[in-house]
Amino acid sequence: MTWLAIVLIVIGLFFLIVGSIGMLRLPDVFSRAHSLSLTDSLGAVFVLAGLAVYEGFSFNLLRILVVLVLVYFLNPVIAHATIRAAYRSGLRPTKRETK
Amino acid sequence: MTTFFFFVLITLTALMLVYFYRVVRGPSVFDRVLGLNGISTKAIVLLVVIGTLFERVDMFVDISTGYALLNLVSALAIAKFLEEKGASQK
Amino acid sequence: MRFFAAVALFVLWLVLSASYDLIHVATGAVVASLVVWLSPSGSSHVRRFSWMAALAYIPWLFGRVLKSGLHVSRLILDPALPIAPELVHHKTNLSRDGELVVLGNSITLTPGTITVEVAPGELIVHAIDAKSHQDLSRGVFDDRVSRMFSAKEDSQ
Numbered sequence: 001m002t003w004l005a006i007v008l009i010v011i012g013l014f015f016l017i018v019g020s021i022g023m024l025r026l027p028d029v030f031s032r033a034h035s036l037s038l039t040d041s042l043g044a045v046f047v048l049a050g051l052a053v054y055e056g057f058s059f060n061l062l063r064i065l066v067v068l069v070l071v072y073f074l075n076p077v078i079a080h081a082t083i084r085a086a087y088r089s090g091l092r093p094t095k096r097e098t099k
Numbered sequence: 100m101t102t103f104f105f106f107v108l109i110t111l112t113a114l115m116l117v118y119f120y121r122v123v124r125g126p127s128v129f130d131r132v133l134g135l136n137g138i139s140t141k142a143i144v145l146l147v148v149i150g151t152l153f154e155r156v157d158m159f160v161d162i163s164t165g166y167a168l169l170n171l172v173s174a175l176a177i178a179k180f181l182e183e184k185g186a187s188q189k
Numbered sequence: 190m191r192f193f194a195a196v197a198l199f200v201l202w203l204v205l206s207a208s209y210d211l212i213h214v215a216t217g218a219v220v221a222s223l224v225v226w227l228s229p230s231g232s233s234h235v236r237r238f239s240w241m242a243a244l245a246y247i248p249w250l251f252g253r254v255l256k257s258g259l260h261v262s263r264l265i266l267d268p269a270l271p272i273a274p275e276l277v278h279h280k281t282n283l284s285r286d287g288e289l290v291v292l293g294n295s296i297t298l299t300p301g302t303i304t305v306e307v308a309p310g311e312l313i314v315h316a317i318d319a320k321s322h323q324d325l326s327r328g329v330f331d332d333r334v335s336r337m338f339s340a341k342e343d344s345q
Contacts, residue, residue, distance in 0.1 A: 002100065006103060009103075009107060013107065013110055015258065015262065016110075016111070016114055016141070017110075017114065018262040018265055018266060019137070020114045020117040020118065020137075021265055021266070022261075022265040023117065023118060023121050023133075023134070023137065024117060024120070024121070025265065025270060026265070026270075026272070028274075029127060029129045029130055029133065030274060030303070030305075030315045031272060031274055031317060032121075032130065032133055033133060033303050033315075034261060034300055034301060034303065034317045035261075035265065036133055036136060036137055037297060037298065037299075037300050037303065038258055038261055038262065038265075038300040039137060039140060040140050041254050041258070041298045041299075041300065042254065042255070042258045042300070044140050044141075044143065044144050047107075047144050047148075048144060048147060051147055051148065051151050051156075054151065055151070055156060059157070059204065059207050060156040060157060060160070062204045063156070063157065063160040063161075063204060063205065063207075064147060064156070064160060066160075066164065066201070066204060066205065067143065067147060067160060067163055067164055067167065070164065070167045070168070071140070071143060071167060072298070073294070074167060074168075074171045075136075075140065076294050076297035076298045077171065077175075077294070077297075078136050078170070078171060078174040078175070078178075079133075079136070079297055079303060080293065080294075080297050080303065080304050080305075081174065081175050081178035081179075082129055082132050082133055082136065082174065082178050083129075083303055083304075083305055083315070084178070084182070084305060084306060085129065085178040085179070085181045085182040086127070086129040086181075087305045087306060087313075088182050088306075089181065089182060089184070091127065091129070093274045093275070093276060093315060094274065157207060161205070164205070
């Protein structure tokens with residue numbers, strides 16, 4: 001059980017590190033938002049799932065699951081709101097626009 | 100296991116510093132907002148890890164739930180404000 | 190339906206408060222039923238909702254997220270950074286608010302695609318390269334979401 005938790009947390013840390021590298025390397029706001037969604041929907045979720053497994057069957061597992069569901073449902077809303085504000089105030093991605 | 104959790108804590112803090120670089124440097128104001136969102140996601144995870152380390156998950160999970168909700172409200176407010184204001188100020 | 194909403198809120202209260210004296214449990218029951226009583230009944234945002242399709246949707250979405258997450262991390266870690274960002278105008282048949290919320294949220298949750306602007310019948314999606322949005326353009330997401338909201342049984 002402990003080993004499963006360690007494996008899940010290490011997978012989550014991998015995605016968190018990749019998301020940070022993307023935040024540094026990618027060229028404009030729209031692409032950076034992709035690395036943020038990588039961080040949110042994979043990194044944080046895997047780390048929280050690992051911690052829930054480490055807790056074992058108790059009320060703490062349910063409460064960590066509540067946080068996990070919150071992160072899973074609310075972070076896309078934040079990313080979409082920020083990107084929509086950027087789009088509406090006139091920023092455009094660097095490449096072409098297709099139909 | 101304590102060593103492993105310390106390792107996780109240090110890694111998370113280092114990643115927060117990376118996002119902090121984006122907040123300070125970011126060319127447009129939306130880059131700064133995205134960096135702040137990244138920092139707050141890390142902070143949510145960090146609080147739960149601290150709780151596991153101190154074996155007080157029941158308390159720290161409440162704090163992290165409140166942090167997640169506050170972060171949602173403030174991020175939506177900032178996005179609405181910037182939408183009206185435009186990207187004119189850098 | 191409203192009874193189920195009240196029970197769900199009460200269970201959430203029990204999980205978060207984790208103290209089972211009479212006073213805490215009674216406060217939870219009162220607050221949960223009060224919130225459901227104050228909120229408007231029968232939303233017009235969805236026509237029908239199938240719980241079975243929703244339960245099947247969540248693991249499918251997670252598999253999707255994992256697959257495209259690996260793709261995007263390969264893109265980021267590549268030294269040449271082979272990204273080709275573009276804005277895709279995505280036509281959809283879904284028009285109700287609830288369906289659009291689920292569709293847009295799933296698109297944003299998947300790494301590689303982000304919903305930029307939402308209007309009934311059309312979504313503007315920012316994709317990081319062509320491979321990320323080919324499933325979306327083929328209408329896989331639309332099929333799944335419309336199956337979740339237009340099943341015949343289990344109507345609310």
